[in-house]
Amino acid sequence: MEIDKAIRETNDQKLKTKYNNAVNVIQRALALYPIEEVAFSFNGGKDSTVLLHLLRAGYYLHKVNSGHSNGDLSTHASTFPIRTIYFESPSAFPEINSFTYETASSYGVQLDIIRQDFKSGLEALLKTKPTRAIFLGVRIGDPTAVGQEQFSPSSPGWPPFMRVNPILDWSYRDVWAFLLTCKVPYCSLYDQGYTSIGSVNDTTPNALLCVKDCGKETFKPAYMLSDGRLERAGRVKRLPQKVNNGVKSVFESHQDNIRTASIIAVGDEFLFGRVEDEIRHLLCTKLHSIGWNVSHFVVLQSDVDSIAEEVENRKSTSDMVFLYGGVGPLPSDVSIAGVAKALDVCLAPNEEYQKYLRNLYGQKWTGDCSEMAKLPEGLTELLIHEKLHVPLIKCENVIVLSATNVKEFDQEWECLTNSRLLPTIEPFVSKQFTTSLSDLEVAQPLSKLSFEFPNVHIGCYRKSRSGPLTITLEGKDEEMIEAAMKEVSTKLSSQ
Numbered sequence: 284m285e286i287d288k289a290i291r292e293t294n295d296q297k298l299k300t301k302y303n304n305a306v307n308v309i310q311r312a313l314a315l316y317p318i319e320e321v322a323f324s325f326n327g328g329k330d331s332t333v334l335l336h337l338l339r340a341g342y343y344l345h346k347v348n349s350g351h352s353n354g355d356l357s358t359h360a361s362t363f364p365i366r367t368i369y370f371e372s373p374s375a376f377p378e379i380n381s382f383t384y385e386t387a388s389s390y391g392v393q394l395d396i397i398r399q400d401f402k403s404g405l406e407a408l409l410k411t412k413p414t415r416a417i418f419l420g421v422r423i424g425d426p427t428a429v430g431q432e433q434f435s436p437s438s439p440g441w442p443p444f445m446r447v448n449p450i451l452d453w454s455y456r457d458v459w460a461f462l463l464t465c466k467v468p469y470c471s472l473y474d475q476g477y478t479s480i481g482s483v484n485d486t487t488p489n490a491l492l493c494v495k496d497c498g499k500e501t502f503k504p505a506y507m508l509s510d511g512r513l514e515r516a517g518r519v520k521r522l523p524q525k526v527n528n529g530v531k532s533v534f535e536s537h538q539d540n541i542r543t544a545s546i547i548a549v550g551d552e553f554l555f556g557r558v559e560d561e562i563r564h565l566l567c568t569k570l571h572s573i574g575w576n577v578s579h580f581v582v583l584q585s586d587v588d589s590i591a592e593e594v595e596n597r598k599s600t601s602d603m604v605f606l607y608g609g610v611g612p613l614p615s616d617v618s619i620a621g622v623a624k625a626l627d628v629c630l631a632p633n634e635e636y637q638k639y640l641r642n643l644y645g646q647k648w649t650g651d652c653s654e655m656a657k658l659p660e661g662l663t664e665l666l667i668h669e670k671l672h673v674p675l676i677k678c679e680n681v682i683v684l685s686a687t688n689v690k691e692f693d694q695e696w697e698c699l700t701n702s703r704l705l706p707t708i709e710p711f712v713s714k715q716f717t718t719s720l721s722d723l724e725v726a727q728p729l730s731k732l733s734f735e736f737p738n739v740h741i742g743c744y745r746k747s748r749s750g751p752l753t754i755t756l757e758g759k760d761e762e763m764i765e766a767a768m769k770e771v772s773t774k775l776s777s778q
């Protein structure tokens with residue numbers, strides 16, 4: 284088998300190790316799932332090209348190791364044994380499309396072409412062809428790799444299958460070392476300076492490979508990029524949303540006296556009822572006191588996908604999203620990864636943040652801790668304050684609080700108010716009315732009142748079943764509140 288032979292003959296020890304690990308993952312997957320229920324997601328990109336050849340080698344070794352020595356797959360073998368899916372899109376580069384088809388034909392790959400989005404396409408696939416595991420060429424630097432392991436079940440809300448990522452730990456260098464060592468064909472765009480390929484709408488050649496010769500611009504091939512961390516430099520950046528005093532420009536059209544905040548608490552211990560959440564009450568009170576409207580509060584499990592989904596939803600409907608819990612060095616501390624996934628960026632080491640952590644932990648800070656210093660790449664702002672040992676993290680309009688108690692929260696709130704990210708706006712005016720009437724008696728008059736005063740929030744609570752009922756009228760327009768108050772007292776005293 285020519286791939287296995289090429290790697291055995293190379294002196295590149297690092298590549299040998301990566302190859303062996305990847306091929307072991309493949310063999311484990313092939314031992315776990317019947318081959319008819321396994322699929323390979325191939326798109327002609329460099330990572331999936333690497334995976335194609337690893338799968339060929341892995342299948343060969345799987346056969347040899349299980350006593351079927353005829354598992355030979357020579358360069359132009361008739362069929363590649365794993366069902367292969369390609370999500371074809373009109374915005375794919377023509378070079379990618381043609382390379383995918385040519386490769387399929389060269390290596391006997393049976394392509395299932397899917398012309399739907401990933402999720403619907405996979406749902407349809409699973410209905411027609413039972414699929415328990417799908418091989419993907421996802422690598423750790425990809426935004427979509429956040430929170431994934433070599434075997435990761437598909438995310439909640441996705442059809443159920445196992446994502447198998449044999450090259451998750453491969454670097455950019457490893458990918459090129461493999462393709463060049465094995466001398467396998469790859470898409471021609473990589474020789475024209477493209478280093479990571481999305482669609483025609485979001486990908487250009489990598490400017491770091493540009494050479495100007497007599498005023499003419501040409502690009503060196505992708506394998507010449509020396510710093511693999513800059514692999515995605517040719518991808519059009521998602522611009523950080525313009526921020527004005529912490530409030531997104533899309534909300535500039537909002538009435539000046541309205542700002543909304545969402546609060547996301549993360550932690551299984553909150554859901555198990557083991558720990559009382561002090562932060563929520565404090566945060567709601569503080570935000571309310573500066574005139575902000577808390578529109579949403581949710582408690583989530585420590586799970587990257589759930590956090591990512593919630594952050595993604597909330598960040599477009601709120602001026603500011605606050606997230607706390609799940610921040611730190613423990614395996615369950617995945618909140619920052621969730622934010623990175625929601626913002627579609629990867630986690631990358633942040634040297635400035637690492638400096639603060641090192642100061643905080645002193646001797647206890649070891650190499651193992653460096654995961655903790657990884658923050659969403661390119662979008663993170665550190666909010667520094669003299670009272671904070673470690674800065675707060677802000678990514679677009681998402682603020683991550685690390686406080687776990689009242690004292691720490693007060694310090695973090697001081698940092699936020701000093702940073703002027705949370706402007707104090709017109710305060711809420713609140714009036715209360717107490718009555719001995721029953722809930723049933725007040726229900727109808729209050730319901731009428733809410734139609735007459737749509738901008739007044741009417742709330743009711745009682746401390747005990749037999750005690751008085753307190754009615755609260757709250758809003759930003761003092762005159763309106765006064766008028767509503769008069770109306771409520773007239774209506775209820777005539778009951």
Ligand SMILES: Cc1cc2nc3c(=O)[nH]c(=O)nc-3n(C[C@H](O)[C@H](O)[C@H](O)COP(=O)(O)O)c2cc1C
Nearest residue numbers: 324370401405417419427436437438441446481588
């Ligand atoms: C076979 C396959 C399985 C996927 N499974 C998931 C999944 O379980 N959860 C998820 O959030 N995205 C899933 N995705 C979507 C990818 O994470 C990612 O959004 C997609 O590859 C697009 O990447 P791009 O935006 O860089 O083009 C899957 C994609 C493919 C092709």
Ligand SMILES: Nc1ncnc2c1ncn2[C@@H]1O[C@H](COP(=O)(O)OP(=O)(O)OP(=O)(O)O)[C@@H](O)[C@H]1O
Nearest residue numbers: 324325326328329330331369370419420421479480
């Ligand atoms: N359109 C698609 N059809 C099938 N699989 C896909 C598609 N897009 C992505 N994938 C899967 O997701 C993996 C990761 O995609 P990604 O774009 O990061 O890598 P790549 O396309 O292989 O290489 P590159 O980083 O150079 O674009 C692919 O290797 C492939 O397994």
Ligand SMILES: [Mg+2]
Nearest residue numbers: 328479480481
């Ligand atoms: Mg790609």
